[in-house]
Amino acid sequence: GAGVSQTPSNKVTEKGKYVELRCDPISGHTALYWYRQSLGQGPEFLIYFQGTGAADDSGLPNDRFFAVRPEGSVSTLKIQRTERGDSAVYLCASSLTIPGQGEHEQFFGPGTRLTVL
Amino acid sequence: AQTVTQSQPEMSVQEAETVTLSCTYDTSESNYYLFWYKQPPSRQMILVIRQEAYKQQNATENRFSVNFQKAAKSFSLKISDSQLGDTAMYFCAFANQGGKLIFGQGTELSVKP
Numbered sequence: 001g002a003g004v005s006q007t008p009s010n011k012v013t014e015k016g017k018y019v020e021l022r023c024d025p026i027s028g029h030t031a032l033y034w035y036r037q038s039l040g041q042g043p044e045f046l047i048y049f050q051g052t053g054a055a056d057d058s059g060l061p062n063d064r065f066f067a068v069r070p071e072g073s074v075s076t077l078k079i080q081r082t083e084r085g086d087s088a089v090y091l092c093a094s095s096l097t098i099p100g101q102g103e104h105e106q107f108f109g110p111g112t113r114l115t116v117l
Numbered sequence: 118a119q120t121v122t123q124s125q126p127e128m129s130v131q132e133a134e135t136v137t138l139s140c141t142y143d144t145s146e147s148n149y150y151l152f153w154y155k156q157p158p159s160r161q162m163i164l165v166i167r168q169e170a171y172k173q174q175n176a177t178e179n180r181f182s183v184n185f186q187k188a189a190k191s192f193s194l195k196i197s198d199s200q201l202g203d204t205a206m207y208f209c210a211f212a213n214q215g216g217k218l219i220f221g222q223g224t225e226l227s228v229k230p
Contacts, residue, residue, distance in 0.1 A: 041223070108162035
């Protein structure tokens with residue numbers, strides 16, 4: 001079956017512009033996570049959705065970052081007034097189970113590489 | 118706050134030999150999960166092996182096994198019979214009941230022919 005997909009695979013934008021990054025989770029997965037991976041670092045948690053609602057958004061760095069999942073499937077990460085420091089790979093992951101239940105494996109997409117010039 | 122530390126930025130091993138990657142973590146929780154993920158240049162994060170903290174037996178998946186020392190908060194990965202396809206970044210990660218993964222800084226493993 002299809003895995004987690006992310007579009008676009010690469011995005012180049014100019015400082016100050018608005019960008020949207022899309023994640024299509026595995027069908028039926030209720031949990032969806034966004035992570036940010038800077039060059040040479042491990043991924044850092046941004047936000048977690050359970051269904052349509054954000055269950056934990058403690059990792060969002062500031063109010064320029066926002067994410068939605070209106071129908072409990074596809075999610076969009078939105079970044080306003082982009083800065084050069086936002087350049088990173090943005091990873092999305094989905095999971096069939098909720099935390100604490102079952103093995104809770106997270107399946108990752110290939111990521112979107114965002115470059116802010 | 119939970120933290121994960123990988124003290125080996127780079128490792129190399131000859132094909133067919135065994136290599137061990139180190140990971141330590143810090144948490145005050147008693148029930149949690151530990152993972153090793155592999156990330157090749159394609160960027161795709163792939164789960165290698167998983168360990169539940171309440172299980173005393175070390176997890177094993179084919180050529181991959183872990184040495185889980187709960188008291189020492191240590192979770193090392195052993196790769197036996199290393200193959201060229203094992204070349205990648207390896208990340209150790211921690212998850213509590215909240216679900217979000219906390220990753221270490223990664224170890225870049227090179228398998229040499």
